[in-house]
Amino acid sequence: xxxxxxxxxxxxxxxxxxxxxxxxxxxxxxxxxxxxxxxxxxxxxxxxxxxxxxxxxxxxxxxxxxxxxxxxxxxxxxxxxxxxxxxxxxxxxxxxxxxxxxxxxxxxxxxxxxxxxxxxxxxxxxxxxxxxxxxxxxxxxxxxxxxxxxxxxxxxxxxxxxxxxxxxxxxxxxxxxxxxxxxxxxxxxxxxxxxxxxxxxxxxxxxxxxxxxxxxxxxxxxxxxxxxxxxxxxxxxxxxxxxxxxxxxxxxxxxxxxxxxxxxxxxxxxxxxxxxxxxxxxxxxxxxxxxxxxxxxxxxxxxxxxxxxxxxxxxxxxxxxxxxxxxxxxxxxxxxxxxxxxxxxxxxxxxxxxxxxxxxxxxxxxxxxxxxxxxxxxxxxxxxxxxxxxxxxxxxxxxxxxxxxxxxxxxxxxxxxxx
Ligand SMILES: [Fe+2]
Numbered sequence: 001x002x003x004x005x006x007x008x009x010x011x012x013x014x015x016x017x018x019x020x021x022x023x024x025x026x027x028x029x030x031x032x033x034x035x036x037x038x039x040x041x042x043x044x045x046x047x048x049x050x051x052x053x054x055x056x057x058x059x060x061x062x063x064x065x066x067x068x069x070x071x072x073x074x075x076x077x078x079x080x081x082x083x084x085x086x087x088x089x090x091x092x093x094x095x096x097x098x099x100x101x102x103x104x105x106x107x108x109x110x111x112x113x114x115x116x117x118x119x120x121x122x123x124x125x126x127x128x129x130x131x132x133x134x135x136x137x138x139x140x141x142x143x144x145x146x147x148x149x150x151x152x153x154x155x156x157x158x159x160x161x162x163x164x165x166x167x168x169x170x171x172x173x174x175x176x177x178x179x180x181x182x183x184x185x186x187x188x189x190x191x192x193x194x195x196x197x198x199x200x201x202x203x204x205x206x207x208x209x210x211x212x213x214x215x216x217x218x219x220x221x222x223x224x225x226x227x228x229x230x231x232x233x234x235x236x237x238x239x240x241x242x243x244x245x246x247x248x249x250x251x252x253x254x255x256x257x258x259x260x261x262x263x264x265x266x267x268x269x270x271x272x273x274x275x276x277x278x279x280x281x282x283x284x285x286x287x288x289x290x291x292x293x294x295x296x297x298x299x300x301x302x303x304x305x306x307x308x309x310x311x312x313x314x315x316x317x318x319x320x321x322x323x324x325x326x327x328x329x330x331x332x333x334x335x336x337x338x339x340x341x342x343x344x345x346x347x348x349x350x351x352x353x354x355x356x357x358x359x360x361x362x363x364x365x366x367x368x369x370x371x372x373x374x375x376x377x378x379x380x381x382x383x384x385x386x387x388x389x390x391x392x393x394x395x396x397x398x399x400x401x402x403x404x405x406x407x408x409x410x411x412x413x414x415x416x417x418x419x
Contacts, residue, residue: 033059033099039194040202048134049111055103065102069117094187111136138253145391148179151365158196160364164390165200177332178211178298185217211298215265222265239280255290261299285324295329304336337362338381352417362389
C-alpha cells in the first residue's frame, strides 16, 4: 500500500520541479483555459504605426470578449473613458481539449504613443497592460531576436526572454526564428511557451517565423503549423495557402520579410510552397522603398554543420536576396550563434553593400547540438552549449548594430553593417 503513495509523492515533486522551478520571473504554468483571459499576446497583423493586434485565450464557452484601451496619458480615466471594441472569437481545438482564441486589431491609433489596455469581459477582465505604437517618421529603434526556444523546460526560454527584455526595455518588438516549441501540435508545449513569455509578449509584439517543429503532431506526423497560425495573428499579406506564416511588414526604415523553410514537412499540403514564396518574395522586395531589408527563415541557407545543408532553400531564396540586396537574414534550426561574411552568389564578398550577412541566432531554450562546425563562410562562430543566448539589433540611420549575449548577459559578439 505504501509504494503507490510514495510514487505519487515523487511524481508530483518531479512535476512541480519541472514546471515551476526554473525561473524567478515566471508565473505558474497554466494547464487549462478558464474564464479569465491568459496567453495575452501582442502581434502586428497590420501597420505598427496605427494598429495593435491583441490575442488571448479562454475556455471554449467564453464569448463576447472585448478590448478596452486608452492613451496611457489619460490613465486616470481608464477604464471609465476607455474605447471598447469587441474581439473576434475562434474555436481552438487541441490535443488537450477545446478552448477559444479571441483576437482584435485596434486601428486608428496615434503613432509613437503609449496605450493602456485590458482584455476579457465585464465579468473577467485581465489586469491592465501597456503597448507603444511605432513612430510615423523613421527613428533609431531596436528589436530582439531569439533562436529556437523548443525545450524540455520552457522556464529556460522564459528566463532568456525576460532577461533580454529587462536589459533592453526600449525594444520595439521581438522575433523568433522558428521551432518555438518542440511539438507544434502539442498544446501543453504552447501553454508552457506562453507562460514563459507572459510579462513580455503582452507588452511588446512578437513577430515569429515557423520552424519544422511547428509542423509536427504528437504522433510525429507532419501537419501545417495550425496552432502557430491560430494563436499568433500575423499579417495576411503572404502567398495563398501560406498566409499568416509567410508575411512582410515595415517598422521604421526596415522592411522585414518572414519566410517558411518547411518544404519537407508541408509538401503534402502545399506542394509548391517554395515556388509560391519565390514569386511572392520577388514581388514583395520589388515594391519596398525601405533603406534596410531584413529576412527571417528557419532553415539556414548556409549551415553550421557538416555538409552543404539545404541547397533547395539556398537555391530558391539566395538569388532573390542577392538581387534586391537583403542586408541581413536571421536563421534558426542549427542552434549555433554564427554569422557569415557578406555573401553574394554563394561567394564571400568584401562588402556588406553588395553581400548579405546570414546570422544563425543560436538557442533561447534548452536544446543544444554538439556536432556544430565552423565553415569557410563564417566570420564568427560560437556553439552556445554553456548558456542560451539572444541577439539585439539596433537600427540607426546609417548602421545596423547587432550584438549577441549569453542569457546571463555576457557579450558574445558585436558587429556593424554600415550603409
Ligand atoms: Fe528546426
